[in-house]
Amino acid sequence: MAYLTQPDYVKYICSCGQLKPITSLYFCRHCLKIRCGFCICHEVDSHYCANCLENMPSSEARLKKNRCSSCFDCPSCFHTLSTRATMAQPRQTPQDPAGGDTKVESKQPKKMYYLSCFNCRWTSRDVGIPDQPVASGGWPERTNPFAARVNQLLDYYKAIALQEKQEKIERERKKFTIRGKYITLTDKTGLTGAMARNIAGLPSSDSSCSAIANFVPSQASAEVEELPEDYYTKEVNLNQITSMPQRLASPEWQPVSVSRLHPLAKLLSVKRSQRCRVCDHNLTKPEYNPGSIKFKIELLAYYHVPEVKIISHEPVKAGEKTALLLKLTNPTGHEMQIKLLQPEDLPPPEEKEEPKSIEKSLEKSLNLEKDTSSYKAIEREPQYSVTSRVTSPPTALTLAQRDDAAEYDDDAQHDTTE
Amino acid sequence: MALYEGIALIQEKQAVVLDLGTDYTKFGFTGEAAPRCIVRSEFWCAATRRYRRVHDYQTADELYDNLVHMLHLLYFRHVLVNPKERKVVVVESLLTPTLFRETLAKVLFTHYEVSGVVWADSPRLCALTLGTPVALIVSIGAKEAEVAAVVHSCVVLHAMESQPLGAHAIHAELRRLLDEDNDATLDLPDLVIEDIKVKTCFVGSRSRAQQWEAARAARDVQFACGERGRLRVSGATRERAAEVLFARDNELASLPDIVLQCIMRCPIDARRALAENVLVTGGTASLPGLRARLAQELRHLVTRPPYASRLHVREFKFHGAPAQDSAAAWLGGALLGAGEAGAARATPRDVYARARRLRDWRERLMADFSTVPEWDHMAAVLTCYVAYNNR
Ligand SMILES: [Zn+2]
Ligand SMILES: [Zn+2]
Numbered sequence: 063m064a065y066l067t068q069p070d071y072v073k074y075i076c077s078c079g080q081l082k083p084i085t086s087l088y089f090c091r092h093c094l095k096i097r098c099g100f101c102i103c104h105e106v107d108s109h110y111c112a113n114c115l116e117n118m119p120s121s122e123a124r125l126k127k128n129r130c131s132s133c134f135d136c137p138s139c140f141h142t143l144s145t146r147a148t149m150a151q152p153r154q155t156p157q158d159p160a161g162g163d164t165k166v167e168s169k170q171p172k173k174m175y176y177l178s179c180f181n182c183r184w185t186s187r188d189v190g191i192p193d194q195p196v197a198s199g200g201w202p203e204r205t206n207p208f209a210a211r212v213n214q215l216l217d218y219y220k221a222i223a224l225q226e227k228q229e230k231i232e233r234e235r236k237k238f239t240i241r242g243k244y245i246t247l248t249d250k251t252g253l254t255g256a257m258a259r260n261i262a263g264l265p266s267s268d269s270s271c272s273a274i275a276n277f278v279p280s281q282a283s284a285e286v287e288e289l290p291e292d293y294y295t296k297e298v299n300l301n302q303i304t305s306m307p308q309r310l311a312s313p314e315w316q317p318v319s320v321s322r323l324h325p326l327a328k329l330l331s332v333k334r335s336q337r338c339r340v341c342d343h344n345l346t347k348p349e350y351n352p353g354s355i356k357f358k359i360e361l362l363a364y365y366h367v368p369e370v371k372i373i374s375h376e377p378v379k380a381g382e383k384t385a386l387l388l389k390l391t392n393p394t395g396h397e398m399q400i401k402l403l404q405p406e407d408l409p410p411p412e413e414k415e416e417p418k419s420i421e422k423s424l425e426k427s428l429n430l431e432k433d434t435s436s437y438k439a440i441e442r443e444p445q446y447s448v449t450s451r452v453t454s455p456p457t458a459l460t461l462a463q464r465d466d467a468a469e470y471d472d473d474a475q476h477d478t479t480e
Numbered sequence: 481m482a483l484y485e486g487i488a489l490i491q492e493k494q495a496v497v498l499d500l501g502t503d504y505t506k507f508g509f510t511g512e513a514a515p516r517c518i519v520r521s522e523f524w525c526a527a528t529r530r531y532r533r534v535h536d537y538q539t540a541d542e543l544y545d546n547l548v549h550m551l552h553l554l555y556f557r558h559v560l561v562n563p564k565e566r567k568v569v570v571v572e573s574l575l576t577p578t579l580f581r582e583t584l585a586k587v588l589f590t591h592y593e594v595s596g597v598v599w600a601d602s603p604r605l606c607a608l609t610l611g612t613p614v615a616l617i618v619s620i621g622a623k624e625a626e627v628a629a630v631v632h633s634c635v636v637l638h639a640m641e642s643q644p645l646g647a648h649a650i651h652a653e654l655r656r657l658l659d660e661d662n663d664a665t666l667d668l669p670d671l672v673i674e675d676i677k678v679k680t681c682f683v684g685s686r687s688r689a690q691q692w693e694a695a696r697a698a699r700d701v702q703f704a705c706g707e708r709g710r711l712r713v714s715g716a717t718r719e720r721a722a723e724v725l726f727a728r729d730n731e732l733a734s735l736p737d738i739v740l741q742c743i744m745r746c747p748i749d750a751r752r753a754l755a756e757n758v759l760v761t762g763g764t765a766s767l768p769g770l771r772a773r774l775a776q777e778l779r780h781l782v783t784r785p786p787y788a789s790r791l792h793v794r795e796f797k798f799h800g801a802p803a804q805d806s807a808a809a810w811l812g813g814a815l816l817g818a819g820e821a822g823a824a825r826a827t828p829r830d831v832y833a834r835a836r837r838l839r840d841w842r843e844r845l846m847a848d849f850s851t852v853p854e855w856d857h858m859a860a861v862l863t864c865y866v867a868y869n870n871r
């Protein structure tokens with residue numbers, strides 16, 4: 063039994079030992095086992111924008127850094143921004159200082175667009191972003207202030223790695239036995255051996271790579287930016303300072319001042335498909351269309367495992383018997399035999415494979431065989447505390463198959479009730 | 481960047497870089513200039529109906545679950561890629577407890593089936609972002625301030641210093657001062673404290689801190705705080721909250737002290753270079769005025785005992801990393817993972833599957849440094865760190 067807003071009263075033990083309500087369980091039809099979100103494998107199926115419900119192929123999503131090109135979030139409150147249109151009257155729009163000066167050569171009123179948040183009233187005009195002549199896209203993109211330097215560093219380290227690789231091959235060929243201690247030390251630590259050699263003035267590579275030659279290490283300076291003297295006496299305007307979430311929403315810039323906030327291109331969402339780790343079959347596979355909430359494959363426990371509901375129970379008192387009324391529902395089209403067990407009768411989680419001998423695992427990895435033992439999700443003893451004991455009826459119960467007609471008949475009591 | 485991405489596509493999937501900080505997690509792709517997301521290291525726990533912090537754990541199992549949930553969030557909500565068959569660069573502090581590393585390895589390899597993990601310590605990664613052979617990394621994070629000297633891409637281990645002088649220390653002090661300002665036990669949630677800190681607090685100059693009474697106090701701020709109404713944040717509080725980092729006592733454990741001690745323990749010929757290549761990084765470093773104050777304190781303290789006679793360094797120079805303060809170590813990871821050398825250092829999954837445990841960094845360093853003559857001395861210091869780690 064599961065509710066939206068209440069705790070989960072009835073929990074099921076997944077094959078991995080986790081306790082979950084039936085609504086978050088799956089049933090693998092191939093292993094005939096209950097699975098849960100913890101012990102299955104999640105995979106990204108497709109990227110889409112949750113706002114405009116537009117699908118994006120994953121190669122495009124990668125290029126666009128998983129951001130929608132037409133939807134934006136408010137940098138102030140993270141609500142979705144709306145595009146608003148205005149008629150730009152050249153010269154006569156003093157309230158439009160940002161967009162007014164550049165593109166008003168033609169004296170005809172033009173439709174211009176800006177972004178606005180209906181939740182907190184932030185607009186793209188607040189921070190001086192000029193209005194755009196087209197409704198979607200075309201918003202100025204900012205580049206990371208450090209991008210150029212980071213690219214230099216990347217080129218530099220890549221060139222060094224390449225150089226080291228070449229040298230290594232060379233060395234191996236020459237059977238270069240006498241090596242300086244210095245080189246050994248840096249060589250062992252990997253990345254910056256060649257760099258250290260460069261700096262130490264040792265002969266660097268023959269392939270004078272421009273990336274290495276032109277690289278300038280960061281220059282330290284004795285000057286440290288101090289707080290301006292009026293910082294202490296200045297009135298603090300809290301509305302002008304961003305909060306941590308606002309800063310971290312754009313990790314590249316982390317603006318401190320509200321005037322530097324920029325619209326955030328909306329992060330895409332993904333549809334996930336889920337796979338049984340043991341047999342590799344899909345447990346769920348969503349439909350491609352972002353607007354659809356249906357699944358192509360949907361092996362939910364709800365459709366296969368009898369549902370248990372607590373209909374009523376008397377207050378439990380120490381040393382006394384009280385009545386507990388359970389309702390079991392068979393969701394399948396087949397008759398079902400059910401036996402109520404005590405916790406101690408529960409079969410223990412499957413014996414885990416003993417760590418194999420080295421030869422055996424080596425053999426396995428040589429065979430390039432999928433070593434499933436290391437993939438398996440952790441299985442644990444289920445954790446629950448028992449404060450009372452349920453005396454179960456000794457006989458097995460038979461649950462009749464689901465009766466589709468029952469759904470149309472209000473009074474019918476087709477479910478077997480115990 | 482575009483070219484690199486092209487290459488990555490052909491070669492293998494672009495690796496991800498994970499920096500699981502105490503308060504904030506930085507996550508993104510190698511070869512990029514900034515993390516894709518910086519989010520709080522916490523996730524929504526449906527069972528308890530509250531946010532759970534990844535670093536709050538009692539047992540290994542609990543930590544395992546926390547990490548599974550956190551990584552799920554990062555992979556499927558933020559960077560939107562399949563974790564499977566993709567390498568991970570893990571940015572870690574040298575003082576990361578072994579239990580945490582081992583559990584993270586287990587989660588990455590067995591739960592997410594990543595193809596390899598590169599373990600990289602943050603001081604060396606920070607040094608990578610500079611490209612200088614020698615760097616003194618002062619990293620002020622959530623819990624601790626760590627000072628480490630990186631000389632030719634080796635961390636001088638026995639010189640490493642660490643003190644609980646991070647954001648949490650500032651938060652505790654701010655809490656206390658706010659209670660004083662408002663004459664009440666406010667018991668504000670962490671997020672509100674942090675908000676007050678980032679919006680109002682700063683670090684005053686050394687001269688102001690010296691003649692605290694005489695200096696004209698900074699302006700008070702009325703901080704609107706939901707249903708509690710307005711809180712008074714006095715000018716003194718704004719300025720003094722971060723003073724805990726600079727408070728000196730007989731133990732000489734303030735932030736400038738540990739920086740100087742680190743330099744002092746380094747080989748004599750590296751000291752001057754270290755002092756002239758300081759990088760102050762970590763989220764707390766972005767507190768306005770902190771760098772300037774640290775520079776002033778260093779320049780002053782180095783002329784005083786016990787440093788004046790033993791440390792003949794008079795000049796301090798500071799670097800700026802090409803990244804936001806909180807993401808410098810992450811950027812180092814992104815640089816490391818992008819090169820082939822970095823990828824080659826990954827622990828592949830089959831190796832892990834066989835051994836089922838990681839080589840500890842102590843073991844790794846032992847293997848890497850065994851030719852270094854000072855090794856015996858370092859081994860002795862290492863034992864202290866082991867003790868520290870298990871504390
Ligand atoms: Zn499970
Ligand atoms: Zn969209």
Ligand SMILES: [Zn+2]
Nearest residue numbers: 136139179182
């Ligand atoms: Zn808004």
Ligand SMILES: [Zn+2]
Nearest residue numbers: 090093338341
């Ligand atoms: Zn299966």
